[in-house]
Amino acid sequence: GALFVPDLDTSSWHLGRSQMQTRRDAGTRYRSPYVSNRVPDFHLRRKSPERIWEVPLVDVVVDAASATLEEAGTTVSALLAGTTPDIRLWLVGPWSGIGDGRRSPLDEAQLDLRLIRETFRGDPRVRFSEEAPEEDPQVPFRLYVPAGTALTGTAVADMVDTANKEKAGLLCAPLPGATREGDGVLRMERAQAFARARHLFPGARGRDLDRAVEEVYGTHWMPGGALVPAEGEGKGESPEALRRKLDQARTEVERLRARARRAERKLRWFTPGVTRRIARKFVR
CATH class of the missing domain: 3.90.550.10 (Spore Coat Polysaccharide Biosynthesis Protein SpsA; Chain A)
Structure with missing residues (x-):
């Protein structure tokens, strides 16, 4: 119930690059279980809707x-x-x-x-x-x-x-x-x-x-x-439940796509020229 009033005249500086900039995946992996157990509306917690949490x-x-x-x-x-x-x-x-x-x-x-x-x-x-x-x-x-x-x-x-x-x-x-x-x-x-x-x-x-x-x-x-x-309703899933499952599936697809893009960028960085060499072999 607290109300936060921002002071637009203040400023802050971060010394060096933050951990979430240098090791984002590892930082997320570390924080997720701690925050999920304590913050019910944490967005990563919703990726495991079947779980029972501390709060x-x-x-x-x-x-x-x-x-x-x-x-x-x-x-x-x-x-x-x-x-x-x-x-x-x-x-x-x-x-x-x-x-x-x-x-x-x-x-x-x-x-x-x-x-x-x-x-x-x-x-x-x-x-x-x-x-x-x-x-x-x-x-x-x-x-x-x-x-x-x-x-x-x-x-x-x-x-x-x-x-x-x-x-x-x-x-x-x-x-x-x-x-x-x-x-x-x-x-x-x-x-x-x-x-x-x-x-x-x-x-x-x-x-x-x-x-x-x-x-x-x-x-x-x-x-x-x-x-x-509803009266006489069968055991089939409601449209709301099906839409929720569809939204969860789309979220998971986007997460996997982003992960694949990051992996592709890392691969290109560590293996320059590999793509061209493989392409030449197929052309032959």
Whole structure:
């Protein structure tokens, strides 16, 4: 949430050529794993979208207090199986009320909570909390998902892309069938926007904080229908997923082309005249 104001009268000098000028490939190779683990929106990190990193891209919060096992399973399973694996998923509920004493296995009051915890406690991305966790300034986004919502595999990635494209501090997506504000709405918060709003408007909470975010950063609404599977939808990949794969393939092609051009320049530098000698042999 910090705001940097440049001083155009300042200057700086680098003593000699930088390491990234003299040994660019080696420098990138060294820096990439360190930066990728700590900076979720680092561009080289996106070349390995299937990885789980130390600092997640999105904190996802699901209120499971009154959810059934099936409702929680629908939402959590879709999130964990999506195309954005570097998430940290918080299941909020009265977990401390689940005791280990004598109970009626099939009729206890906390049966669904117990089954939800047992189902997902083995996944390292899942956390169990009594209340919504405090904001982590290292994580760029926080997403609130109503329990029972079935999301598409690309829903999280699509919301992040939209938030970045629209430069939105708050992104809201009403789900099909939602009848009132706050009911059935996917809500993605940008950490830096909310931190900035809290700094400028101390004590703002709830809707007042949302209005502050809209004033300092902007709010964007998008249709939620594209983020949930359509009725009767098969298992084929969505156009968004196919476009994302195509973009990744194009990026990889450009990277390999640039690498090939660098290798060709090095070869020409170290072996002057080789091309002409080879060409003469073929002519003969």
